[in-house]
Amino acid sequence: MAKVEVLFFGRMADVAGARRKTCDAVRLLTLRESFFGADVAAVRMSVNQVQVFADQALNDGDEVAFFSVFSGG
Amino acid sequence: MAKVEVLFFGRMADVAGARRKTCDAVRLLTLRESFFGADVAAVRMSVNQVQVFADQALNDGDEVAFFSVFSGG
Amino acid sequence: MGILLLEQPLNAAAAHAEFLVEHGHHGAVAAFTGVVRSESGGVDYLYLDWYPGMTEASIRAIADAAKARFDIREVAVLHRCGRVEAGEPVVFVAAASEHRRAAFEAVDYMMDRLKSEAALWKREVGDGVDRWVEPRGEDAVSLKRWS
Amino acid sequence: MGILLLEQPLNAAAAHAEFLVEHGHHGAVAAFTGVVRSESGGVDYLYLDWYPGMTEASIRAIADAAKARFDIREVAVLHRCGRVEAGEPVVFVAAASEHRRAAFEAVDYMMDRLKSEAALWKREVGDGVDRWVEPRGEDAVSLKRWS
Numbered sequence: 518m519a520k521v522e523v524l525f526f527g528r529m530a531d532v533a534g535a536r537r538k539t540c541d542a543v544r545l546l547t548l549r550e551s552f553f554g555a556d557v558a559a560v561r562m563s564v565n566q567v568q569v570f571a572d573q574a575l576n577d578g579d580e581v582a583f584f585s586v587f588s589g590g
Numbered sequence: 591m592a593k594v595e596v597l598f599f600g601r602m603a604d605v606a607g608a609r610r611k612t613c614d615a616v617r618l619l620t621l622r623e624s625f626f627g628a629d630v631a632a633v634r635m636s637v638n639q640v641q642v643f644a645d646q647a648l649n650d651g652d653e654v655a656f657f658s659v660f661s662g663g
Numbered sequence: 664m665g666i667l668l669l670e671q672p673l674n675a676a677a678a679h680a681e682f683l684v685e686h687g688h689h690g691a692v693a694a695f696t697g698v699v700r701s702e703s704g705g706v707d708y709l710y711l712d713w714y715p716g717m718t719e720a721s722i723r724a725i726a727d728a729a730k731a732r733f734d735i736r737e738v739a740v741l742h743r744c745g746r747v748e749a750g751e752p753v754v755f756v757a758a759a760s761e762h763r764r765a766a767f768e769a770v771d772y773m774m775d776r777l778k779s780e781a782a783l784w785k786r787e788v789g790d791g792v793d794r795w796v797e798p799r800g801e802d803a804v805s806l807k808r809w810s
Numbered sequence: 811m812g813i814l815l816l817e818q819p820l821n822a823a824a825a826h827a828e829f830l831v832e833h834g835h836h837g838a839v840a841a842f843t844g845v846v847r848s849e850s851g852g853v854d855y856l857y858l859d860w861y862p863g864m865t866e867a868s869i870r871a872i873a874d875a876a877k878a879r880f881d882i883r884e885v886a887v888l889h890r891c892g893r894v895e896a897g898e899p900v901v902f903v904a905a906a907s908e909h910r911r912a913a914f915e916a917v918d919y920m921m922d923r924l925k926s927e928a929a930l931w932k933r934e935v936g937d938g939v940d941r942w943v944e945p946r947g948e949d950a951v952s953l954k955r956w957s
Contacts, residue, residue, distance in 0.1 A: 526859050527931025528942040566864040582861060587868075588943045589858070589889065589928035590844060590901055590921055599712050600784025601795040639717040655714060660721075661796045662711070662742065662781035663697060663754055663774055676830055680823035683843060687822075688897055690847040693840075693917075695910065696830060700837040750835055763842065763921060764952060770840075771914050805911060 518543060519575045526584035529553070529560055533583065542581075546572040549583060559585055591616060592648045599657035602626070602633055606656065615654075619645040622656060632658055666723050667741045668713065675752040678741050686737045686759035693766035694757040695774055701749040705790040709753060712784040713744040721782040725773055733769040735760040740773060744783065775806045813870050814888045815860065822899040825888050833884045833906035840913035841904040842921055848896040852937040856900060859931040860891040868929040872920055880916040882907040887920060891930065922953045 518541040525533045533552045542548040545562065553560050562569055563582045575581065591614040598606045606625045615621040618635065626633050635642055636655045648654065675696040683692055699709050726738050741755040754777065758769035778798055785796040822843040830839055846856050873885050888902040901924060905916035925945055932943040 524861065526861055526929075527933075530859070531942075563861075563864065566861070566867065582864075584861070584929075585931060585942060586944050587926055587929055588932040588945050589930035590925035597714065599714055599782075600786075603712070604795075636714075636717065639714070639720065655717070657714070657782075658784060658795060659797050660779055660782055661785040661798050662783035663778035675834075676823070676827035679826045679841070683823055683845075683899075687843065687845040687899070688848045690845055692843040692845070694826070694843075695841075695914070696834065696839040697910065698830075698834040698837055698839070700908065701835045752830075752834070761847065763844065764948075767842070767914065767918050774910060801911075 519577045519579060521548070521575050521577075521579045521581050523548065523552075524580065524582040525552075526582060527588075528585035529583045542575050544572055544574055545569065545581065548575065548581060552583060561586065592650045592652060594621070594648050594650075594652045594654050596621065596625075597653065597655040598625075599655060600661075601658035602656045615648050617645055617647055618642065618654065621648065621654060625656060634659065665739060666719065666726055668719050668722065669741060669743050670745045673741050673743050673752045673755060675741070675755040678739060678755045679757065682737075682739050682757045682759070686757075689736045689759045689761050691760045691763040691766040692757060693760075693763070693770045694755070695770050696752055697754040697774075698752050699747050699749045705792050706787045707749055707789040709747045710786040710788060711744045711747060711753070712786065714782050718744065718782040721780060722777070725776045725780060728776070729758065729769045729773050732772065733758070733760070734762055734765040735769045738769060738773065740777070742777070742781065742783070749789075772809055775802070775809065778802045779806055812886060813866065813873055815866050815869065816888060816890050817892045820888050820890050820899045820902060822888070822902040825886060825902045826904065829884075829886050829904045829906070833904075836883045836906045836908050838907045838910040838913040839904060840907075840910070840917045841902070842917050843899050844901040844921075845899050846894050846896045852939050853934045854896055854936040856894045857933040857935060858891045858894060858900070859933065861929050865891065865929040868927060869924070872923045872927060875923070876905065876916045876920050879919065880905070880907070881909055881912040882916045885916060885920065887924070889924065889928065889930070896936075919956055922949070922956065925949045926953055 739757045760766040886904045907913040
């Protein structure tokens with residue numbers, strides 16, 4: 518198990534009911550499922566501030582984020 | 591003969607060698623020819639501050655202008 | 664603010680600031696400032712010849728056309744005439760709208776029309792340079808986008 | 811000026827003034843200011859959630875892409891984060907160029923990309939209103955013009 522920092526932004530912070538958590542995790546998609554279940558179509562994710570679109574293994578100290586679609590400007 | 595004020599702007603002021611003249615004239619194109627001869631392709635004209643593109647009779651007190659193509663902005 | 668033809672220096676920063684205060688609440692403000700280029704081939708200043716009355720009317724017609732054509736709330740057009748030194752603003756155009764696309768397009772449109780339909784005559788003067796400027800081919804191409 | 815993500819009020823007039831002083835000599839300065847609309851259906855303020863580090867990087871990537879794509883000399887992007895009251899600027903974008911078309915297009919392009927590719931999350935809060943905003947269909951259409 519890797520110890521990772523998990524951050525939540527936008528609507529996903531409301532859905533998860535958290536802004537930040539420290540978690541033990543092995544893979545990104547498993548971690549996402551633990552917060553959002555199977556209904557993940559709207560959940561974007563990043564690892565170490567780089568947006569990612571597929572599963573990957575997590576390492577100790579990784580910073581993972583889950584967030585809704587961007588809306589700036 | 592009508593007595594008209596004639597103004598010159600842009601390059602046409604250089605060509606005519608004048609900025610303003612008072613002239614006796616009957617028709618617009620005859621007046622234009624008196625300043626620019628037959629080489630009038632680049633000479634635009636207005637009567638009483640409205641741009642015109644064809645000949646017309648002139649009346650006492652009309653303000654005629656001859657000028658080159660606009661270049662603002 | 665509306666339409667102004669100025670023989671004195673044009674303060675584009677102040678014009679933009681005032682336009683934001685008065686019309687920014689609509690949501691979207693697009694602006695364009697044209698400055699006499701200081702690095703361009705020896706031009707020390709522009710001289711913009713103008714026809715008092717007709718020049719203002721031609722600029723107003725362009726602003727009115729923009730307001731009729733685009734979904735915008737307000738426009739400003741400030742244009743210099745007379746002698747404009749290198750580095751000084753020659754034109755400032757702004758539009759306020761609830762929609763950013765309309766604001767952009769209105770400013771773009773007004774600039775295109777000002778280049779060739781405002782009653783102004785531009786002369787470039789500098790070291791060994793003294794020429795009347797006519798609209799360039801790219802100005803005509805740009806203008807044609809709106810027809 | 812470059813890229814700034816601001817938790818404090820954004821002074822768009824001062825930013826425009828500074829940009830003109832520093833980069834106006836190139837000849838063409840286009841600018842866009844987005845303000846939180848005060849008249850729009852009971853919104854008192856926006857809250858822009860952001861991801862420190864990633865948000866700045868995403869904005870910088872958009873500015874760099876504009877510089878690579880258009881014939882422009884300099885850009886500025888100032889974007890608010892946190893709580894932005896109705897009537898306050900939320901974004902200021904500017905581009906300086908020798909060519910007005912390039913300056914216009916660069917600002918237009920950056921605004922389109924900021925709407926959907928900057929790492930920001932916009933919430934509208936007001937009288938009976940509290941909702942996360944997602945990019946609208948027209949934003950996607952506008953963005954597609956550049957692809």
